[in-house]
Amino acid sequence: MRRKLLSKSLFKASEPCQKKLVLLAYHRHLGTEATNAWAQSGDEIGQLARLLFPDGVTLGGVGKSPEELAADTKEAMEGPRQALFEATFLSEDLVCRADIVARHPLGGWHLIEVKSGKSLKPEYLQDLAFQSLVLTQAGIDLTQVSLAHVNPDYIYPGGAIVPEQFFHLEDVTALMAEEIPNLLPKVEKALELIRSSAIPLTEVNTFCRSPFPCPFYDHCHKDVHPHSVHFLTGLNRKKVDEFRSEEKRLITDLTDRDISQGFQRRIRDSLAKDRTLVDRSLPTTLAKLQWPLVFVDFEAISPAIPLYPGTKSFQRMAFQFSCHTVADPHSNPEPGGFLHPGGERPDSAFIQALTPFFQKAGTIVYYSDFEVNLLKSLSQEGIPGAADCETLIRRKGLDLYKLIKQGIYSPAFDFSFSIKDVLPALVPHLSYDSLAIQDGDAAAKAWIKMTAPTTSTEDASEIEQNLLTYCSLDTLAMVELVKVLRTFEATV
Numbered sequence: 001m002r003r004k005l006l007s008k009s010l011f012k013a014s015e016p017c018q019k020k021l022v023l024l025a026y027h028r029h030l031g032t033e034a035t036n037a038w039a040q041s042g043d044e045i046g047q048l049a050r051l052l053f054p055d056g057v058t059l060g061g062v063g064k065s066p067e068e069l070a071a072d073t074k075e076a077m078e079g080p081r082q083a084l085f086e087a088t089f090l091s092e093d094l095v096c097r098a099d100i101v102a103r104h105p106l107g108g109w110h111l112i113e114v115k116s117g118k119s120l121k122p123e124y125l126q127d128l129a130f131q132s133l134v135l136t137q138a139g140i141d142l143t144q145v146s147l148a149h150v151n152p153d154y155i156y157p158g159g160a161i162v163p164e165q166f167f168h169l170e171d172v173t174a175l176m177a178e179e180i181p182n183l184l185p186k187v188e189k190a191l192e193l194i195r196s197s198a199i200p201l202t203e204v205n206t207f208c209r210s211p212f213p214c215p216f217y218d219h220c221h222k223d224v225h226p227h228s229v230h231f232l233t234g235l236n237r238k239k240v241d242e243f244r245s246e247e248k249r250l251i252t253d254l255t256d257r258d259i260s261q262g263f264q265r266r267i268r269d270s271l272a273k274d275r276t277l278v279d280r281s282l283p284t285t286l287a288k289l290q291w292p293l294v295f296v297d298f299e300a301i302s303p304a305i306p307l308y309p310g311t312k313s314f315q316r317m318a319f320q321f322s323c324h325t326v327a328d329p330h331s332n333p334e335p336g337g338f339l340h341p342g343g344e345r346p347d348s349a350f351i352q353a354l355t356p357f358f359q360k361a362g363t364i365v366y367y368s369d370f371e372v373n374l375l376k377s378l379s380q381e382g383i384p385g386a387a388d389c390e391t392l393i394r395r396k397g398l399d400l401y402k403l404i405k406q407g408i409y410s411p412a413f414d415f416s417f418s419i420k421d422v423l424p425a426l427v428p429h430l431s432y433d434s435l436a437i438q439d440g441d442a443a444a445k446a447w448i449k450m451t452a453p454t455t456s457t458e459d460a461s462e463i464e465q466n467l468l469t470y471c472s473l474d475t476l477a478m479v480e481l482v483k484v485l486r487t488f489e490a491t492v
């Protein structure tokens with residue numbers, strides 16, 4: 001077997017789960033394709049950062065071994081270029097690929113890691129420490145180490161983005177002297193794991209699904225009890241370990257002293273009785289609904305690279321809403337909505353189209369606090385009419401997510417209160433499964449593509465249809481959920 005090298009991504013996988021490192025290194029076929037919502041914006045930011053060094057050259061090549069790539073890097077460093085992008089460095093069993101290495105005016109090399117964040121974070125320092133370690137061990141004369149992150153004060157003036165203004169270059173050379181010694185024992189441990197290739201006996205925990213679902217989730221959960229304590233919503237890893245050390249391995253082993261939240265106790269009791277449990281707050285709240293009910297769902301973009309003059313990186317802008325209006329308990333839902341065609345900042349037209357629906361609503365129903373927070377940020381930016389919409393949603397709003405979380409649990413929710421998990425349990429005839437767009441991130445990407453001048457009219461109209469279908473299902477799902485929930489009586 002070819003020797004396995006410890007890359008930065010493998011090293012990062014070892015924290016907090018050492019088993020993941022070994023599975024990634026030797027048993028990738030047991031996992032699914034990992035996806036990362038930020039990958040694309042990271043790519044765009046990386047491309048933009050390369051403009052900081054116009055004479056730079058991109059290295060790499062599909063199918064080349066790390067040894068070949070490192071040899072290409074060595075050759076390029078001996079050449080005339082001022083900067084190399086994606087250069088590979090190899091030192092014994094460690095390997096890394098650097099975003100940018102540039103010749104330093106004082107001699108030696110300047111290592112630059114590009115991040116799409118707006119400030120220095122501890123995990124960025126660890127990434128840089130890993131790379132600094134590999135470069136230094138590979139014999140590179142490292143004069144400076146910097147992080148290039150998005151300048152939080154940058155406001156896009158229009159036209160071509162000037163990378164020197166867009167990025168803030170933070171010199172972290174001095175911090176490396178502290179970071180590298182801290183990193184060394186962890187790197188040694190990760191090297192030990194990768195050299196041995198034995199799969200560690202790490203037990204599944206909350207880190208298997210958070211912050212991102214692990215690609216080996218299904219593989220590692222094959223024989224796990226469906227009521228394992230780590231599934232319980234709202235627990236952290238430490239708490240799970242604590243319960244396990246007390247031999248409380250199942251959610252049904254937990255006492256009222258162990259869990260204080262009402263929804264956690266309801267989950268436990270619902271599993272024990274294997275039936276849906278309803279708190280009295282659910283029918284009480286639903287009895288107070290004011291008709292007409294207006295169900296709303298918003299879609300927004302927050303592009304890393306600003307699209308419109310006057311906006312900042314990651315500034316949230318609303319481009320679409322769907323709504324269904326139900327006049328009274330016996331009426332059918334009436335669909336409505338708005339989708340901005342692009343070409344200019346969409347928020348003002350969005351608010352203008354939304355306002356009449358909010359004004360006529362008795363109760364405004366939404367799912368989670370995304371809608372309220374979005375209106376708050378548009379209001380703070382001074383988008384005309386946004387403050388009034390925020391006032392209306394705060395006065396007339398009902399957060400269906402909170403109502404469900406605090407009022408009902410069915411074992412079929414599978415420990416989640418997301419609309420995509422609650423819907424099939426309560427309204428089995430409605431499903432997101434066949435939709436071309438499945439979530440808000442995909443909707444944002446689709447809208448950016450739909451409004452790009454390079455997209456053909458045919459493609460744009462297909463995307464438009466997909467966006468309308470996706471967003472409309474979100475509000476129709478809420479209509480049907482409320483209809484079903486109104487039939488439940490309290491079980492406690």
Ligand code: SF4
Nearest residue numbers: 017020208214217220
């Ligand atoms: S599913 Fe969990 S235990 Fe398995 S590799 Fe992933 S993080 Fe580790």
